[in-house]
Amino acid sequence: MLDCAMAENFLLFLMLFFGMNICSGSGNPSEVLCIESEREALLRFKKGLVDPLNRLSSWDVKQDCCKWVGISCDNSTGNNDFEGVRIPSFLGSMVSLRYLDLSYSSFGGLIPHELGNLSNLNHLDLGGNYPSLYTENLG
Structure with a gap:
């Protein structure tokens, strides 16, 4: 049985490997922007992880989360794939x-x-x- 830390780290792996579509925009890729509530959820998720290799260093509150490593933005679906x-x-x-x-x-x-x-x-x-x-x- 996996403990919570292992499960969260596996979810991190899935998220980084497959990417997450959490952003919206108007059709022009340069106009796709991070949804604020999603950015906040990701930052809370990051706080609960152990990231010894600092793979989530791009996850910074000052940056658009559409530019974070492991995150991809889609202005039409918004779903994980x-x-x-x-x-x-x-x-x-x-x-x-x-x-x-x-x-x-x-x-x-x-x-x-x-x-x-x-x-x-x-x-x-x-x-x-x-x-x-x-x-x-x-x-």
């Missing part, structure tokens, strides 16, 4: 999780059975990933 990779099974170890929205994130493959461990989960949204997500056994 995981390009068909599987949903990480470690999410099933986050037993306090109450809300999980993975909709329109382009996950693919088998839905991990470990999500069944999330006994406190009140909301799970996997919409918009069909037909690339599937399950073998719901029993």
